[in-house]
Amino acid sequence: MTNPILSNWTTPFEIAPFSDISDDDFSPALEQAMKEHNAEIDAIAANPDTPTFANTIEALEAAGGQLDKVLSVFFTIAGADSNRKREELQRAFSPRLSAHFSGISSNKSLFKRVADLWARRDDLDLTEEQARVLMLTHRGFVRAGAALEGDEDARMQEIKSRLASLGTSFTQNLLADERAWYMDLTEEDLNGLPDFVVDAARAAGQEKKAKGPVVTLSRSLIVPFLQFSPRRDLRENAYRAWAARGANGGETDNRDIAAEILALREERAKLLGYDTFADYKLETEMARTPDRVRELLMQVWEPAKSRADTDADVLTQMMQEDGINGPLEAWDWRYYAEKRRKAEHDLDEAALKPYLQLDRMIEASFACANRLFGLEFKPLDVPLYHPDCRAWDVTRDGQHVAVFIGDYFARGSKRSGAWCSAMRAQAKFPKKQTPVVINVCNFAKGDPALLSYDDARTLFHEFGHALHQMLSNVTYESISGTSVARDFVELPSQLYEHWLEVPEVLAEFATHAETGEPMPQEMLQKVLKAANFDQGFQTVEYVASALVDLAFHDGEAPTDPMAKQSEVLAGLGMPKAIGMRHATPHFAHVFAGDGYSSGYYSYMWSEVMDADAFAAFEEAGGAFDPERAKALEDNILSTGGSREAEDLYLAFRGRLPGVDALLKGRGLIAA
Known part of the structure; x- marks a missing residue:
């Protein structure tokens, strides 16, 4: 029987025929699609004709259509509707895909054709768009290590494969922690919560098959719970669980994974001749250099921290008026900020929603x-x-x-x-x-x-x-x-x-x-x-994360990322009652893949x-x-x-x- 993923899709607008696809279809479809893609690449690389834009660059653009179909379907559902089988497949696919694409980027015959075109680019009579595609293709090969030889080339392939596996593990560990934790709520615990939070907690309890309402680590539930629950003990319990994602010890702990990822990224950048991973990564971005990124972030940090410090004094006073002594904590900020918003702007989220x-x-x-x-x-x-x-x-x-x-x-x-x-x-x-x-x-x-x-x-x-x-x-x-x-x-x-x-x-x-x-x-x-209400808090939690990300990659990779995170935050004078928007063990933007690594500032x-x-x-x-x-x-x-x-x-x-x-x-x- 024809694999439904690889068949000609006769659905409206050729949307993937999800109802016909089972998890068992993915592995054989991937195997076949990679085989076809390799054959296409080999044909381009071995073409005896003089390289042209059509027989090399456009041929590369046209190759891999079947593989694109497989990956688009798989990664769509792996991110949005995962299960144990799909997680197993993702762990298995990551190193295979890394090896597949590394094999293409390290194909010396193919790179020779691309380099030949790049050297003759001014004589090819290309359109502006074609010239751009040629430049990006050549640059992509070089940045992937195509010009490396011998041991350096082999090591680059090892690094890319390992990074792919680590990124998948980081993501799945985070999902496992988020899926596993929930906090049961009694009917009494619901007192003071607006109806929409109560309804969401009851719906979450049904999904978890719990005895009653629960708080989960879904942002759309835990944030309003932290905003509205008058129970400080419950807020603390929920916040600590939310902040501890990926750092709970055991098989789902992401801290060692983050350290290994950072070390491998640094090694990768140095193999390519860059001083740091940030130098490598930012070369192709608008910012260009780590210094320009840091300059922007610090221009924003100073006024944001000043605003946050002033706001913290106000919220601490409100907390003390409630009879609570001691410092304002991270599980207090959203609760008292919401009370303040209601008082100063007469804006009640429960009435707004x-x-x-x-x-x-x-x-x-x-x-x-x-x-x-x-x-x-x-x-x-x-x-x-x-x-x-x-x-x-x-x-x-x-x-x-x-x-x-x-x-x-x-x-x-x-x-x-x-x-x-x-x-x-x-x-x-x-x-x-x-x-x-x-x-x-x-x-x-x-x-x-x-x-x-x-x-x-x-x-x-x-x-x-x-x-x-x-x-x-x-x-x-x-x-x-x-x-x-x-x-x-x-x-x-x-x-x-x-x-x-x-x-x-x-x-x-x-x-x-x-x-x-x-x-x-x-x-x-x-x-x-009230659109700009609490912008001190929101800006500080974001910029702190961006500066930690930059510090991880702009210099020698830290052997202990958590210690480096603490060092950066201390140097900034991070307000005690504000946590990073994404602490290292659950910083998926940075560690699930290379997308936002050294780039959360974006x-x-x-x-x-x-x-x-x-x-x-x-x-x-x-x-x-x-x-x-x-x-x-x-x-x-x-x-x-x-x-x-x-x-x-x-x-x-x-x-x-x-x-x-x-x-x-x-x-x-x-x-």
């Missing part, structure tokens, strides 16, 4: 995309990998543009956080293909599902990534969609968050779950006025641009100014990685921004 229905926020994100870019969204009835998923056909002027899939609810089989991925990226070569894009979130289930304001921002954020994929309009898949510098990729997502804060958007879509009434104007004003780098980019709309005709929307699509959203990120932003805005727009946007300096 019924106006932020998941379905209405999805509609809002779609409506903004329609007004800005003319996109329309029609529900699709197609088999998907989980009953929680839903899909839409995305069109413009009656023409199909993309398939968008949303997977919004938290569950034990899904890793934490939120992300966007493309099961199929846009391309025109070797044939035209439209993207299939997925947003995955971890919102608490409910009937109806209600979001916090932070949840709603996350939804808009991930949809911004989706628009970057859906509106892509390039020839080659390797530069399609979000295939851009890491510190540029967050610009479209963070920029799109701004449309949630447009008053007319909230006025139309923030309607009460029971009455259907729009959010009262008074509450709307309070929401917008969100802040992009935020410098997104604050300035939205100002461009405000300076023009407003949030939905058609000329600015067209400029955004033409110069950023449709262009993928076809040009340098700095050039793309300059084409959109005419200049590069300074950090002041970010600080003003966060309310850390006067507007």
Whole structure:
């Protein structure tokens, strides 16, 4: 029988036929797809004809189609709906895939053809896009170690294989800790919690098959619990468990894994001739150097820490007024910050949440995309990998543009956080293909599902990534969609968050779950006025994580990452009552793979641009100014990685921004 993963997909828009695929199909499909890909690569490398862009670079672009299908399906469900079998497969696949792709990047005959083209690039009469793809292909080979010989080449392959296995183990350990821990709550423990937290705790208890309501380590449940529970002992227990993910000892402890990853990254960078891994990693980013990253982060750190210190004094006073002596702790901050927000802004999250229905926020994100870019969204009835998923056909002027899939609810089989991925990226070569894009979130289930304001921002954020994929309009898949510098990729997502804060958007879509009434104007004003509330805390917890990440990679790899983390935080004067947003043992951005390693700063780098980019709309005709929307699509959203990120932003805005727009946007300096 034909393996359903490798068959010709006859589903609508050639979406993966999830209902026909079993876990047993993945291993043989991977084996066959890698075999086919190797044959394609061997044919390119052994081609006796003089290298041309068509017979080498375009041939590489066209190769591996079957493997792309296998990996897109597998990694989609491995991240969003894992089980023991899939975890076993992921552990087995990681070193095999590393060896497969390392074999390609270290293929000397293939690299010789690419290097030959690179040497003759000025005589090849390439289009701008082709020249960019050639440069990126050549650079990719060099940075992967293609120019290494002998023992150094062999060691590079060993390092990459080991890093792939370690990253998988780190991720699975974290998921195991998050899945295993929960805290039973009695009916009395629910006192003081708003209805939406109680409902989420009861739903979580049902999923865990517990006797009653529980708190889990899902962010959409534990954060509101820390905000609203008057029980300090329960908050402490929950917070300590949340902070200890990946550091509980035993088989799921990530601390030794983090140390080995850092050592291997340093060795990898030095094999390639770089002083540090940060030098290697940042060479291809907008920031270019560790010093420029550190400069930006410290420009933000000082005003943020000053604000946080002032806020800590206020919250400590509130705590003492409750009869609690001693210092403000990390499990106290969110609780007293929420009380303060209610007192100072008269904004109660429990009263706000019924106006932020998941379905209405999805509609809002779609409506903004329609007004800005003319996109329309029609529900699709197609088999998907989980009953929680839903899909839409995305069109413009009656023409199909993309398939968008949303997977919004938290569950034990899904890793934490939120992300966007493309099961199929846009391309025109070797044939035209439209993207299939997925947003995955971890919102608490409910009937109806209600979001916090932070949840709603996350939804808009991930949809911004989706628009970057859906509106892509390039020839080659390797530069399609979000295939851009890491510190540029967050610009479209963070920029799109701004449309949630447009008053007319909230006025139309923030309607009460029971009455259907729009959010009262008074509450709307309070929401917008409080948008920068507690920015000292939020900025400090983020920047601390980014600075620790940079310190790990900008110098000799620490043998004890936890000691290095403590050293960095002490040097910063980290406020005692604020924890890092991602402490080392659960810092998946940095240790699950190389994506954000030495690059967690990227969100802040992009935020410098997104604050300035939205100002461009405000300076023009407003949030939905058609000329600015067209400029955004033409110069950023449709262009993928076809040009340098700095050039793309300059084409959109005419200049590069300074950090002041970010600080003003966060309310850390006067507007």
